[in-house]
Amino acid sequence: MLSRIAESLYWIGRYVERAEDTSRILDVHLSLLLDDPWAPEDVVCASLLAAMGRDVDGPVVAADILDTLAWDRKSPASVLGALGAARENARRSREVVSAELWENINVTWHEASRPGRRAHPHAFLTWVRERSAAFNGTADATLSHDEAWHVLILGRSIERADMTARLAAARALAGSAGPSWVTLLQSCGAYQAFLRSARGVLDDAHSVAFLLLDPLFPRTLMSALVVAEQCLDELSGRHEIAGRHGLTDRGRSSEAHRVLGMIRSELEFTPTTELLDDIYHVMERVQRACSSASDAVARRYFPRGVVTSWKAS
Numbered sequence: 001m002l003s004r005i006a007e008s009l010y011w012i013g014r015y016v017e018r019a020e021d022t023s024r025i026l027d028v029h030l031s032l033l034l035d036d037p038w039a040p041e042d043v044v045c046a047s048l049l050a051a052m053g054r055d056v057d058g059p060v061v062a063a064d065i066l067d068t069l070a071w072d073r074k075s076p077a078s079v080l081g082a083l084g085a086a087r088e089n090a091r092r093s094r095e096v097v098s099a100e101l102w103e104n105i106n107v108t109w110h111e112a113s114r115p116g117r118r119a120h121p122h123a124f125l126t127w128v129r130e131r132s133a134a135f136n137g138t139a140d141a142t143l144s145h146d147e148a149w150h151v152l153i154l155g156r157s158i159e160r161a162d163m164t165a166r167l168a169a170a171r172a173l174a175g176s177a178g179p180s181w182v183t184l185l186q187s188c189g190a191y192q193a194f195l196r197s198a199r200g201v202l203d204d205a206h207s208v209a210f211l212l213l214d215p216l217f218p219r220t221l222m223s224a225l226v227v228a229e230q231c232l233d234e235l236s237g238r239h240e241i242a243g244r245h246g247l248t249d250r251g252r253s254s255e256a257h258r259v260l261g262m263i264r265s266e267l268e269f270t271p272t273t274e275l276l277d278d279i280y281h282v283m284e285r286v287q288r289a290c291s292s293a294s295d296a297v298a299r300r301y302f303p304r305g306v307v308t309s310w311k312a313s
Contacts (some may be wrong), residue, residue: 013155
């Protein structure tokens with residue numbers, strides 16, 4: 001597989017996951033503002049923008065975060081921007097992407113771009129989650145589980161870990177004004193799985209432990225990190241990704257493995273009470289680890305000199 005194809009698949013996985021997770025984060029915070037009239041809108045919105053890596057200059061309201069994180073077509077950190085970037089990368093890798101998967105991405109982009117979507121933000125964000133689930137199911141059913149598959153899942157897993165960390169960081173920044181941990185579980189579709197795991201114990205400690213550390217539920221931070229490491233193992237154990245710009249060294253992707261393994265071990269062995277006490281800084285370290293691992297993957301497998309940033313400059 002050519003390195004340029006590998007790069008496109010990696011970023012398809014990241015951008016589709018980013019669109020889904022950003023829609024989840026936006027939906028839970030907008031629902032909080034609607035359900036709780038006493039919630040300070042400027043605090044909730046500013047903490048969300050800060051956790052998403054955006055500069056906050058002056059008072060921020062719900063319309064501002066929608067413009068920034070949902071409707072901005074030029075920024076790959078927004079829902080529409082991420083969907084557009086995923087479509088562009090799929091167009092570049094049509095020889096590997098199945099016809100059904102291309103159709104899913106293409107239709108999603110065109111439907112998401114309709115002007116009428118802005119009138120119903122909650123319905124739009126729910127629809128994006130549904131389309132992302134359809135994408136993942138189509139990819140699972142129509143792609144061979146070879147190097148291309150593992151590159152796609154690697155991108156999705158690193159993005160999922162990063163976005164779960166951002167979700168937790170936004171909650172920590174908002175403090176008591178933010179959504180409860182149980183609400184965050186609901187936004188990730190994890191509430192019922194959490195109830196079965198916790199057996200009715202619904203305190204913050206158990207909620208945090210499940211969202212960050214549960215190894216079985218696919219949307220937790222720990223699960224995403226483990227899957228990313230497994231993908232790196234699969235890629236290093238198969239034929240090296242080849243191409244004019246590809247690298248020829250063999251063995252484990254040691255740098256990416258080291259970074260992801262270190263942060264996974266920190267999460268695994270840190271007591272839950274300590275995670276709660278320092279949740280924002282721990283999540284910052286997770287985000288840095290995901291960024292470093294992504295850079296290491298790019299250096300090994302992708303064309304040299306090509307840099308794809310998390311957000312628009």
